[in-house]
Amino acid sequence: MMTTPLKRVRGFGSAKGGTRNYALKQATGFASALVTPYIIFLGFWLFGKPHSEVLKAFTHWWVAVPTLIFIMLSVWHMRLGLHAIIDDYVHAHFLKLVLVGANWLFCWGLGLVCCLAVIRMFLAG
Structure with a gap:
């Protein structure tokens, strides 16, 4: 089958998805890279501290909000990456x-559980 010039310009490949998922995956990866150093610093700062201090730390917005952003970006990026793998390697x-569908449910379910845990710690204080 021949590819029309218009189809080539729009970027539709064999999965018929265009470049949207690729651009979103790149954007979420870049945004995650901006938040990751803070999350790593937070992990080192909280490492070895008693459970009560860790819970108390998550009652502050400057800990809970970046953690929620990191979780949502990571889940979105994971869903897009797994979707690309499924498109490339599953032909049935x-x-x-x-x-x-399972990828979507798993990724957003995991994100929901993680976000609810952070929100619960945030509201506990």
Whole structure:
């Protein structure tokens, strides 16, 4: 099958998804890279501290908010990356649909559980 010039310009490949997922994956990766040093610093700062001090730290917005941002960016980036892998390597249409749905449910379910845990610690104080 021949590719029309318009299709080539729009960036539609074999998955018919264009460059949107690629651009989003790059953007979430870049944004995560900006937040990651703070999260690493936070991890070193809280490492070895008693449980009560860690919980108390998460009652501050300057700990909880960047942690929530990092979780959501990481989950979104993970979902996009796994979706690209599924598109590239799974060729059976029904199996692809099942795996993409499972990927979506797993990633956003994990993100929801993590965010609820951080919000619960934030509101505990």
